[in-house]
Amino acid sequence: MAENLSPGLDRDQLLELYRALCLTRAAEERLELLQKQGHMTGGLYRSLGQEAGAVGAAFALRRRTDGTGDFLAPTVRAVGALFLFGGDLVDFFRQYMARATGPTKGREANVHWVDYQKGFVGPVSPLGTMLEVMAGITLSFNLRGEDRVGMVFYGDGASSTGAWHEGLNFAAVQRCPLILMVEANQWAFSSPTVKNTRLESFTEKAPGYGIAAESVDGTDVLAVYEAVARAAARARSGEGAQMVELRYFRRLGHAQHDSQDYVDPALIAEWAARDPLELFHTRMLDRGWAPEGELLAIRQEVEQECEVAAEQAIAEPMPFGPDAVDDVYTDVSMPHPWTRAEISDSRSA
Amino acid sequence: MSQVVPEHLQKTARGEEVTLLEAISEGLYEEMVSDDRVFLMGEDIGVYGGAFKVTRGFLEAFGDRRVIDTPIAEGGFTGAAAGAAHMGLRPVVEMQFMDFISPAYDVLTNYIATSLYRGAGPMPMVIRGPVGGGNRGGPFHSQNIEMAFFHTPGLKIVYPSTAYDAKGLIKAAIRDDNPVIFEEHKGLYRAPALREVLPAEDYIVPLGEARTVLEGEDLTIVTYGAMVHKSVEAARTLEGDGVGVEVIDLRTLLPLDEDAIVESVKRTGRLLVVHEDTRTGGIAGEIAIRVSERAFEWLDAPMLRVTAIDAPVPYSGSLEDYFLPQVDDVVKAVRYLAAY
Numbered sequence: 001m002a003e004n005l006s007p008g009l010d011r012d013q014l015l016e017l018y019r020a021l022c023l024t025r026a027a028e029e030r031l032e033l034l035q036k037q038g039h040m041t042g043g044l045y046r047s048l049g050q051e052a053g054a055v056g057a058a059f060a061l062r063r064r065t066d067g068t069g070d071f072l073a074p075t076v077r078a079v080g081a082l083f084l085f086g087g088d089l090v091d092f093f094r095q096y097m098a099r100a101t102g103p104t105k106g107r108e109a110n111v112h113w114v115d116y117q118k119g120f121v122g123p124v125s126p127l128g129t130m131l132e133v134m135a136g137i138t139l140s141f142n143l144r145g146e147d148r149v150g151m152v153f154y155g156d157g158a159s160s161t162g163a164w165h166e167g168l169n170f171a172a173v174q175r176c177p178l179i180l181m182v183e184a185n186q187w188a189f190s191s192p193t194v195k196n197t198r199l200e201s202f203t204e205k206a207p208g209y210g211i212a213a214e215s216v217d218g219t220d221v222l223a224v225y226e227a228v229a230r231a232a233a234r235a236r237s238g239e240g241a242q243m244v245e246l247r248y249f250r251r252l253g254h255a256q257h258d259s260q261d262y263v264d265p266a267l268i269a270e271w272a273a274r275d276p277l278e279l280f281h282t283r284m285l286d287r288g289w290a291p292e293g294e295l296l297a298i299r300q301e302v303e304q305e306c307e308v309a310a311e312q313a314i315a316e317p318m319p320f321g322p323d324a325v326d327d328v329y330t331d332v333s334m335p336h337p338w339t340r341a342e343i344s345d346s347r348s349a
Numbered sequence: 350m351s352q353v354v355p356e357h358l359q360k361t362a363r364g365e366e367v368t369l370l371e372a373i374s375e376g377l378y379e380e381m382v383s384d385d386r387v388f389l390m391g392e393d394i395g396v397y398g399g400a401f402k403v404t405r406g407f408l409e410a411f412g413d414r415r416v417i418d419t420p421i422a423e424g425g426f427t428g429a430a431a432g433a434a435h436m437g438l439r440p441v442v443e444m445q446f447m448d449f450i451s452p453a454y455d456v457l458t459n460y461i462a463t464s465l466y467r468g469a470g471p472m473p474m475v476i477r478g479p480v481g482g483g484n485r486g487g488p489f490h491s492q493n494i495e496m497a498f499f500h501t502p503g504l505k506i507v508y509p510s511t512a513y514d515a516k517g518l519i520k521a522a523i524r525d526d527n528p529v530i531f532e533e534h535k536g537l538y539r540a541p542a543l544r545e546v547l548p549a550e551d552y553i554v555p556l557g558e559a560r561t562v563l564e565g566e567d568l569t570i571v572t573y574g575a576m577v578h579k580s581v582e583a584a585r586t587l588e589g590d591g592v593g594v595e596v597i598d599l600r601t602l603l604p605l606d607e608d609a610i611v612e613s614v615k616r617t618g619r620l621l622v623v624h625e626d627t628r629t630g631g632i633a634g635e636i637a638i639r640v641s642e643r644a645f646e647w648l649d650a651p652m653l654r655v656t657a658i659d660a661p662v663p664y665s666g667s668l669e670d671y672f673l674p675q676v677d678d679v680v681k682a683v684r685y686l687a688a689y
């Protein structure tokens with residue numbers, strides 16, 4: 001029998017959390033390397049300092065691979081949650097490098113992919129949409145009487161969109177078992193949160209929707225886990241939509257191309273001292289949950305995994321251009337351009 | 350206003366070349382100086398100067414009452430622009446990417462475009478932002494949005510292809526009393542080949558007037574935006590073939606300069622429409638029917654088009670290159686028509 005150490009978690013689970021934090025960090029650092037090497041197709045987004053929010057939250061849900069578990073809609077900064085839900089590391093690199101072998105066959109970027117068996121649906125770029133979509137996914141759990149909950153991540157900035165409001169209100173009114181994770185990283189691109197809301201905390205919005213909310217230190221993976229476990233229990237018991245606010249800081253620019261010279265370096269330094277991975281590492285050691293050697297071995301292991309996965313993805317092919325005409329509809333292909341005679345010699349324009 | 354003009358916005362004054370992006374910045378800047386009813390709204394346009402830096406230095410020059418960083422609420426701030434326009438202001442709204450104009454579709458089509466007709470008065474406002482593919486931006490950072498609005502009477506749609514036109518058109522759009530959607534192709538923003546020295550004096554390019562880029566006797570290409578340059582490149586390739594290609598840059602898509610198109614086709618007898626936007630419901634269809642209405646007797650060949658494929662814009666370079674119309678497609682189409 002495994003001994004309960006911290007919020008009802010045994011040693012193996014704590015190590016799994018630790019591993020997920022390390023994996024998130026290592027996978028994103030590998031992306032930076034891939035970008036320097038010229039392998040990347042589009043933009044690169046980091047979740048540095050936010051890893052614990054994604055990892056702790058996803059860990060509190062039922063993750064299965066047979067289409068009966070809980071359901072996740074991550075953001076690009078919740079990649080740790082995607083990994084915990086079974087998002088494949090090689091697929092992750094394939095997506096960023098637009099490989100034909102990736103889950104979207106090179107048609108879409110980064111975490112924008114789905115797996116209904118594992119229970120996740122990647123976002124689209126327009127902010128807010130996934131709250132509406134997840135309202136519908138969790139509505140279906142209600143309609144079918146399934147014991148499942150959904151979790152949708154969105155940044156603090158996304159809360160300004162109409163879709164955010166409409167989706168959340170719908171989920172609240174319909175008592176959908178949906179947990180909204182507000183990634184309060186204090187920035188939306190170059191805009192500080194004060195340009196997106198006058199409130200101190202997003203939890204103050206919750207009463208306006210008649211839903212429960214908690215605010216939690218997003219750098220503390222166990223605190224996040226506990227808060228989301230409570231929210232999930234409430235959602236499951238029929239209370240419907242929930243909000244959990246993750247308080248932390250976006251320590252790097254909006255994307256790789258943004259040097260964020262608009263952010264006070266002192267603030268960045270302050271938050272760097274609260275690195276979620278280092279905090280948890282120290283906690284594991286201080287509480288005697290794991291010896292340092294074991295933790296360092298995990299770090300090395302995930303770095304190795306990332307290297308192997310990235311190398312595999314690099315070696316795989318880019319899509320075949322003419323495949324661009326497929327999958328627009330289930331039943332008909334789009335015509336090739338009539339000027340590409342090598343593809344089609346009938347004039348279809 | 351007596352502010353000091355930011356260094357980077359004085360290039361034309363110094364007689365230096367500007368990019369298409371800089372031309373837009375200068376146009377916006379000059380209109381804000383000359384008309385204090387003009388103000389800007391959009392995401393990250395202040396401190397950051399906009400995702401593409403079109404409004405860099407504007408916050409310092411005009412202050413945060415005229416350069417407003419908005420919440421991420423395209424529907425909300427476009428609606429607010431309508432209200433400000435009712436009160437006699439002339440808002441210029443930036444979409445960070447035009448792909449995100451969709452939340453504003455309701456207020457643009459139902460409210461703004463109908464305002465004058467409903468007796469609620471004119472709607473002087475500009476909605477501007479980056480469009481277009483070729484940047485590996487994927488489905489949500491690459492779209493051309495003109496045809497989502499082309500069907501809406503009351504809106505104007507502008508899409509420049511040169512620095513000169515971009516500056517003249519943005520100034521004309523701001524002075525126009527109608528709502529204008531202003532599309533800026535990302536691939537043209539900083540294209541070195543498009544750098545040019547602009548006139549030092551104030552000028553506009555009137556809305557609704559196409560421009561003949563190349564004169565030719567054998568075939569007319571009607572195009573706009575980034576495809577102007579691909580069409581010109583194709584025409585140059587074809588000089589060796591002895592095919593005289595006329596290239597017309599629409600510049601304004603709505604209202605369409607029908608006379609310019611018809612006049613040219615009557616001379617050449619052949620029409621090819623080239624657009625980066627997708628095929629079905631693209632502007633080629635509208636142009637062809639207008640030519641059919643007014644110049645059918647003059648045609649020596651079927652009217653044809655070179656366009657993107659009917660699909661979302663794919664992310665990977667190999668797919669996107671196949672998706673987009675290329676110079677080679679234009680060359681082949683012209684050869685086919687010339688031989689018809």
Ligand SMILES: Cc1ncc(C[n+]2csc(CCOP(=O)(O)OP(=O)(O)O)c2C)c(N)n1
Nearest residue numbers: 077125126127155156157158187188189449
């Ligand atoms: C509807 C819409 N408008 C604008 C954008 C462009 N955009 C992409 S991310 C972003 C900032 C998002 O901030 P936030 O929601 O706080 O997420 P964070 O990047 O901080 O994780 C903006 C404005 C978009 N994706 N969708």
Ligand SMILES: [Mg+2]
Nearest residue numbers: 155156187188
């Ligand atoms: Mg944010």
